[in-house]
Amino acid sequence: MAVVSFKRSLYTSNPDKYISFLAGNDYYDPGAFVPIANTAGTGSATTITFSGIPSTYKNLQLRFIGKSTTTSAAVTTFRVTFNSSSSNYAWHRLSGDGATASASGGADAAQIISSAIVPTSNAALASMMSVSIIDIDDYTSTSKNKTVRMFNGSDLNRTTTPVGVVALNSGLWFDTPVAINSITLTLQSGNWTTSSIFSLYGIKGT
Secondary structure (H helix, E strand, O other): OOOOOOEEOOOOOOOOOEEEOOOOOOOEOOOOEEEEEEEEOOOOOOEEEEOOOOOOOOEEEEEEEEOEOOOOOOOEEEEEEEOOOOOOEEEEEEEEOOOOEEEEEEEEEOOEEEEEEOEOOOHHHOOOOEEEEEEEOOOOOOOOOEEEEEEEEEEOOOOOOOOEEEEEEEEEEOOOOOOOOOEEEEEOOOOEOOOOEEEEEEEOOO
16 A cells, blocks of 8 residues: 655744655644533533633633523523623624524623523424534734634424424623633523533634
8 A cells, every 4th residue: 555644843943744655745734623621411410611821822712512401491601701800891783583583682791691492391402403603803912802702502392383493692891801721511490411512612813
């Protein structure tokens, strides 16, 4: 079998880059997204926290697939906070369910409120999960307030129309600018199920 790739790291300052031994090949860079940490729900905790976030990236992205153990509500939401702070947030949400569009928001809030999370109260949704992508730009800045963009989707009724909800959210943390070193996701009701999975990525940049 012919050798198609043979590489070793020659970049001590950036070990993620590799030089190829094959003539004419440039170094390989695995990309701008670098996994920082991942975790799962426990079924007995309302919050998920990523702490000790390194300051070596330009932006952050948090992705999750999740569900709430709540049985007392048709739907629930999750809230985002930074550095254990419970003040000086604003949030905005635009959502649609295939039939109706709606908008909401809040100022001078205790957290950034996001969209619907699938509950366990509906037996028809036993295998359904909610998904979310959260972008946090320039998270280490000490001169800028932090802005957040979130995209969420949930299937809330797979047998009738509307079948679910999709939401675009934005948020602002207007506290005294500091680097973000922890992110907490808190459910409005219930706990994160054991099937919930959360992954935090650092995004390289200049």
